[in-house]
Amino acid sequence: MPTFFEYIDVSLPVPIDRPFTYRLPETLRHRVAPGCRIIVPFGSRKLTGVILRAHNDPPSVTAKEALRLLDAEPVLEEKLLALGRWVADYYCAPLGEVLRSMAPLTGEVRRTRVWALTDKGHSVIRQLLIGEPGNDTAVDLLRLLEQRALSETTLERKFPGAKKLLKSLEKKGLIELEQNLAERDPMRAPAARLRVEFQGRPAEVKLTKQERELVAYLELHPGTHNLEELELLVKGASQAARAMARRNLLILKPEALTADTSWAKPRHDLNPEQQAAYDEIRKALDAHHYQTFLLRGVTGSGKTEVYLSAIEAALQLDRGALLLVPEIALTPAMAGQFHSRFGDQVAILHSAFNDSERAEQWRRLRSGLAKVGVGTRSAVFAPVANLGLIIVDEEHDQSYKQEETPRYNGRDVAIVRAREAKAVVVLGSATPSLESRYNVERGKSRLLELPVRVGDRPMPTVELIDMREEFLETRQNGLFSRKLIEAIGAKIESGEQTVLLMNRRGFSASVACRSCGERVQCVNCAVALTFHRRDNRLLCHYCNFAQRVPQVCPHCGSEHIYFLGSGSEKVEDELHRHLPRARIARLDRDTVTGKNRYEQILGGFREGNYDILVGTQMIAKGHDIPNVTLVGVVSGDIGLAMPDFRSAERAFQLLTQVAGRAGRHSLPGTVLIQTINPDHYAIRCAAEQDFGKFYEKELQFRRLMRYPPFCAMANIVVRAEKQEDALRMSGQIANLLGMPEEGIKVLGPAEAPVPRLKNEFRYQTLIKAISRPKLNELLKCLRQHALDDKWPATALVVDVDPMSLL
Numbered sequence: 001m002p003t004f005f006e007y008i009d010v011s012l013p014v015p016i017d018r019p020f021t022y023r024l025p026e027t028l029r030h031r032v033a034p035g036c037r038i039i040v041p042f043g044s045r046k047l048t049g050v051i052l053r054a055h056n057d058p059p060s061v062t063a064k065e066a067l068r069l070l071d072a073e074p075v076l077e078e079k080l081l082a083l084g085r086w087v088a089d090y091y092c093a094p095l096g097e098v099l100r101s102m103a104p105l106t107g108e109v110r111r112t113r114v115w116a117l118t119d120k121g122h123s124v125i126r127q128l129l130i131g132e133p134g135n136d137t138a139v140d141l142l143r144l145l146e147q148r149a150l151s152e153t154t155l156e157r158k159f160p161g162a163k164k165l166l167k168s169l170e171k172k173g174l175i176e177l178e179q180n181l182a183e184r185d186p187m188r189a190p191a192a193r194l195r196v197e198f199q200g201r202p203a204e205v206k207l208t209k210q211e212r213e214l215v216a217y218l219e220l221h222p223g224t225h226n227l228e229e230l231e232l233l234v235k236g237a238s239q240a241a242r243a244m245a246r247r248n249l250l251i252l253k254p255e256a257l258t259a260d261t262s263w264a265k266p267r268h269d270l271n272p273e274q275q276a277a278y279d280e281i282r283k284a285l286d287a288h289h290y291q292t293f294l295l296r297g298v299t300g301s302g303k304t305e306v307y308l309s310a311i312e313a314a315l316q317l318d319r320g321a322l323l324l325v326p327e328i329a330l331t332p333a334m335a336g337q338f339h340s341r342f343g344d345q346v347a348i349l350h351s352a353f354n355d356s357e358r359a360e361q362w363r364r365l366r367s368g369l370a371k372v373g374v375g376t377r378s379a380v381f382a383p384v385a386n387l388g389l390i391i392v393d394e395e396h397d398q399s400y401k402q403e404e405t406p407r408y409n410g411r412d413v414a415i416v417r418a419r420e421a422k423a424v425v426v427l428g429s430a431t432p433s434l435e436s437r438y439n440v441e442r443g444k445s446r447l448l449e450l451p452v453r454v455g456d457r458p459m460p461t462v463e464l465i466d467m468r469e470e471f472l473e474t475r476q477n478g479l480f481s482r483k484l485i486e487a488i489g490a491k492i493e494s495g496e497q498t499v500l501l502m503n504r505r506g507f508s509a510s511v512a513c514r515s516c517g518e519r520v521q522c523v524n525c526a527v528a529l530t531f532h533r534r535d536n537r538l539l540c541h542y543c544n545f546a547q548r549v550p551q552v553c554p555h556c557g558s559e560h561i562y563f564l565g566s567g568s569e570k571v572e573d574e575l576h577r578h579l580p581r582a583r584i585a586r587l588d589r590d591t592v593t594g595k596n597r598y599e600q601i602l603g604g605f606r607e608g609n610y611d612i613l614v615g616t617q618m619i620a621k622g623h624d625i626p627n628v629t630l631v632g633v634v635s636g637d638i639g640l641a642m643p644d645f646r647s648a649e650r651a652f653q654l655l656t657q658v659a660g661r662a663g664r665h666s667l668p669g670t671v672l673i674q675t676i677n678p679d680h681y682a683i684r685c686a687a688e689q690d691f692g693k694f695y696e697k698e699l700q701f702r703r704l705m706r707y708p709p710f711c712a713m714a715n716i717v718v719r720a721e722k723q724e725d726a727l728r729m730s731g732q733i734a735n736l737l738g739m740p741e742e743g744i745k746v747l748g749p750a751e752a753p754v755p756r757l758k759n760e761f762r763y764q765t766l767i768k769a770i771s772r773p774k775l776n777e778l779l780k781c782l783r784q785h786a787l788d789d790k791w792p793a794t795a796l797v798v799d800v801d802p803m804s805l806l
């Protein structure tokens with residue numbers, strides 16, 4: 001292997017799916033390696049790409065010269081590059097876009113754009129020959145830029161109204177927009193000196209605003225932090241930390257001393273079922289083989305404790321571990337739990353963190369300082385060294401699927417990554433996905449079961465309330481049955497708590513006209529607007545478009561507007577009328593506004609400040625609140641009628657999960673589910689909390705209809721602002737798929753269930769195939785056609801293994 005390369009092949013985040021060859025400047029020829037990020041010219045732009053290969057084979061056409069190397073060491077080591085290739089291939093996504101989302105830090109680099117002097121600008125300022133004599137601001141601005149490229153925001157601050165001036169200087173060719181990379185690249189480690197160690201919120205002390213912000217950050221990111229990096233993340237952190245250290249509210253200590261802080265907290269001894277599951281995982285870890293397990297444990301069976309022990313075992317074997325959790329589950333409380341067990345060995349990765357925050361966690365994993373990565377979907381790409389174990393908690397959760405390119409499923413990528421690393425995968429859930437459960441039958445994974453709750457606590461008793469009968473008996477079309485209201489009232493009397501699920505936010509589901517029957521729709525999407533009473537407006541749940549409630553029907557001008565359907569806001573409202581003394585909290589996307597609101601509301605409920613927690617599916621997941629003994633479901637039917645083959649599965653999962661919040665500790669739990677479909681198998685099985693029965697039924701349906709897991713499936717959506725464009729393109733799709741070969745079934749193209757979304761018309765085609773390679777081949781043809789025919793970059797959506805067809 002030569003140590004000196006003249007050329008590199010670079011993968012760029014552009015739709016054209018092939019690497020581009022660049023020549024290296026002399027200074028970089030001995031420094032490049034695959035997996036490093038590099039800035040290259042691309043058309044008139046400069047882009048950050050990832051080096052795939054360094055070589056000395058001159059390309060047939062003259063190669064442009066690469067500009068700047070960002071990494072001394074690869075950000076994506078060889079195995080991760082290979083994983084990226086797999087993702088690109090399997091999900092039919094351009095490799096460049098896959099690699100960009102794997103090393104999310106390039107995103108930040110792309111976004112920070114700065115104004116810099118051009119060569120002409122440099123010579124002009126040197127000669128002080130400025131185009132507009134007497135315009136001092138322009139000269140000042142150019143002088144400033146001569147020292148250093150600056151962002152528009154910074155320049156605006158120094159020179160109010162600079163925007164216009166910048167435009168004119170750009171026209172004159174004196175300055176240009178550049179992507180600021182070296183200075184702001186979060187992957188560069190700042191000089192390390194002091195570290196901040198924080199062990200929890202100090203009780204009853206007064207904190208300044210800056211200190212409060214620092215504490216909020218530290219609570220969300222347990223562990224110790226480099227002080228200089230903190231300063232970049234939380235403004236004024238340095239000053240606040242020093243002030244707090246003087247009051248002994250946190251500890252500042254030199255960098256070198258911190259690597260060994262591991263303070264474990266008391267734990268539960270595993271019960272026999274947990275122990276048996278753990279033993280199996282342990283055996284596989286010891287064998288150093290790839291193995292997938294499906295850990296199916298009923299709600300409250302103590303799956304987390306098994307995860308913790310398994311991670312411990314991996315660490316003992318000197319191997320790293322990854323724990324993936326659903327989006328909403330990664331809370332400070334959860335981060336704290338892992339931190340208290342594994343100390344500084346844990347790195348928390350969250351898609352909501354900014355790039356600098358993420359970069360710090362990345363670095364800690366890469367350097368081996370941290371050995372356990374805990375995070376949401378994209379954490380599956382975290383650079384954990386010597387990976388031995390990946391755990392996917394609530395593996396059925398929809399948030400593992402990325403709903404933008406690359407549309408990968410983090411759970412499935414985890415399995416592929418583990419196979420390459422000879423690692424063990426544990427998929428955990430009380431309600432596994434059909435696919436994962438079926439993989440057990442196919443011998444692809446092994447089933448571990450926790451059939452009972454810890455400490456012999458009983459499963460909650462579940463009762464269905466038939467709302468059709470309720471109507472016949474009361475002649476009232478209320479939100480609540482008499483039984484549900486009575487039960488909640490009784491709980492308030494006895495000081496116990498209730499969780500009430502209403503899986504739709506807003507006040508009324510829609511607004512319609514009594515004269516013409518039309519519903520008020522979003523101007524951008526073909527969906528009804530939802531009424532939100534608090535801000536007295538109609539809101540689109542797909543694009544966030546908002547408008548006032550119309551006085552008259554926009555279609556026919558009649559004044560007979562009425563509201564129909566209901567949402568969580570109305571549930572809270574009506575509950576107040578029925579139970580005036582109840583203290584009610586609500587958890588949905590309207591009330592969870594800031595980063596910490598979710599925890600605040602939930603924390604308040606946990607501490608007993610409320611009797612009832614009303615909410616959407618957010619309240620159904622994972623929570624373990626001892627005093628909750630009643631769970632109510634206002635409408636078990638929402639979602640059942642969705643035109644999506646997963647609607648029954650989703651309803652079953654949601655109802656079983658929310659039922660599982662009741663009676664998890666010393667007090668037994670009751671669940672009341674209101675429904676107008678009491679005989680639907682999803683609702684019935686959820687009521688019986690019988691996963692096995694649901695699985696059999698649902699599997700039968702999937703087999704009959706040839707839906708996953710009995711086929712490989714892809715959803716092709718064509719979208720365009722003009723309907724005729726969308727129609728033309730989907731017509732081409734129809735032609736290309738015209739005579740499918742044996743083993744492939746094409747449904748559509750047809751109007752998508754939401755035919756217009758965010759101002760785009762959408763047509764959808766479902767492809768079902770017996771053979772995955774065939775499906776893959778077909779999808780590649782479609783993509784190639786879109787490229788050849790020069791479709792706009794966003795026109796074609798290819799969704800492999802779709803989670804949602806809406």
Ligand SMILES: Nc1ncnc2c1ncn2[C@@H]1O[C@H](COP(=O)(O)OP(=O)(O)OP(=O)(O)O)[C@@H](O)[C@H]1O
Pocket residue numbers: 268269270271274297298299300301302303304305429430454455621622623624660664
């Ligand atoms: N061996 C044990 N002995 C006693 N308590 C335990 C044991 N293992 C776990 N627990 C406790 O049982 C409760 C439920 O555990 P956990 O939250 O892990 O359940 P889970 O299986 O994840 O349930 P869900 O799927 O509903 O989230 C927790 O409060 C946990 O601390």
Ligand SMILES: [Zn+2]
Pocket residue numbers: 522523524525540541542543544545758
């Ligand atoms: Zn909309």
